[in-house]
Amino acid sequence: MKSTHRPLWLIDLDNTLYDASWRVMGEINRRMTGYVAAKLGLSESDASALRQAYWHRYGATLLGLVRHHNIDPHDFLASTHPNHDLPDFVGRVRGERQRIDRLKGERWLLTNAPRIYAEQVLELLGLHNSFDRLITIEDMVLCGRFRPKPSMLLMRHLLRRSGRPAHQIRFIDDHDDNLRAAHRLGIKTTRIWASKTSLLQARQLRRPMAVRRPSYVRLQVNSLARLLRSQHKL
Numbered sequence: 001m002k003s004t005h006r007p008l009w010l011i012d013l014d015n016t017l018y019d020a021s022w023r024v025m026g027e028i029n030r031r032m033t034g035y036v037a038a039k040l041g042l043s044e045s046d047a048s049a050l051r052q053a054y055w056h057r058y059g060a061t062l063l064g065l066v067r068h069h070n071i072d073p074h075d076f077l078a079s080t081h082p083n084h085d086l087p088d089f090v091g092r093v094r095g096e097r098q099r100i101d102r103l104k105g106e107r108w109l110l111t112n113a114p115r116i117y118a119e120q121v122l123e124l125l126g127l128h129n130s131f132d133r134l135i136t137i138e139d140m141v142l143c144g145r146f147r148p149k150p151s152m153l154l155m156r157h158l159l160r161r162s163g164r165p166a167h168q169i170r171f172i173d174d175h176d177d178n179l180r181a182a183h184r185l186g187i188k189t190t191r192i193w194a195s196k197t198s199l200l201q202a203r204q205l206r207r208p209m210a211v212r213r214p215s216y217v218r219l220q221v222n223s224l225a226r227l228l229r230s231q232h233k234l
Contacts, residue, residue, distance in 0.1 A: 007105030007234075008162050010182075011131075012173040013118055014111070016192045017096065017224070018125055024082065024089035031080040032061055040069060059177055060112050060148045062137070073146065077114040077137070086117070090124045099224045100130045103231060105170075108133040110158070112140070112148040149173070150181040159185055170234050172227065176214065183216035188234045190219040190227060 014020035029051070037047035054064025065071035082089055100107065108131060111118050115136040122128045135158070140148045147154045159166060166186035173179055174192045183189050193211060213220040219234055221227045 008164055008169045009103050009105055009107045010110045010158065010169060010171045011107060012111060012178070013109060013113055013121060015174045016172055017127065018090065018093050018121070022091065024086070027082060027089050028080055035076060035079050036065070039071060059150050060137075060146070063146060063148070066146065081114055081117040083116065083120070086120050087124060090121055093125055096224065097126045097130055099228050100127060102228055107131050108135055110135045110149070112137050114138065150175070150177040152181055152184070155181050155185055155187070159187070180216045188218050189216060190221065190234065191217040192224075193220050193222055
């Protein structure tokens with residue numbers, strides 16, 4: 001039985017463990033837009049706007065499509081996430097397994113992505129044996145409905161499931177809404193604030209990215225390597 005006296009790390013996947021902005025997030029967004037356009041009979045521009053509106057409103061495009069259009073969530077997830085072609089969109093990060101393994105405590109992957117996608121990404125990154133538990137969107141059905149991040153119901157459920165007080169949990173994510181939800185429960189939060197791709201894009205557009213640490217973020221870093229050197233602050 002695992003000790004609940006050790007810290008628990010809840011670690012996001014895309015743009016936290018690796019630079020998903022490089023290729024895969026753009027591909028997923030493209031597939032989601034095409035899916036919405038085909039299913040709802042919309043133009044590409046209208047489908048893209050609706051996809052983004054649901055993402056901002058609910059934290060996941062899927063929730064809006066299920067709630068307002070009765071879309072099959074499993075068909076949506078299977079149709080919009082790369083599968084056999086995933087290696088074309090995810091590059092391996094050198095030394096990431098050693099960094100993850102040096103985080104002191106138990107480690108759970110916590111992602112709004114589907115399980116088969118998450119497992120394949122971890123395999124490509126060399127991290128398939130680095131987590132004690134994988135929690136994907138299929139595991140986020142509570143009270144008969146999907147409750148992905150940033151759902152407070154989900155966060156409270158995970159807190160109870162961990163068997164730990166909130167101060168023993170470290171939550172690592174790149175999305176502000178998710179970090180706010182964890183902070184409200186007293187969980188110690190770390191924001192991965194920018195990927196290499198987003199920093200490069202900002203420099204090319206001559207729009208420096210804001211790096212101010214918000215009040216709901218205890219620690220702000222731009223890589224797991226930096227987090228490793230600062231984990232004693234959590």
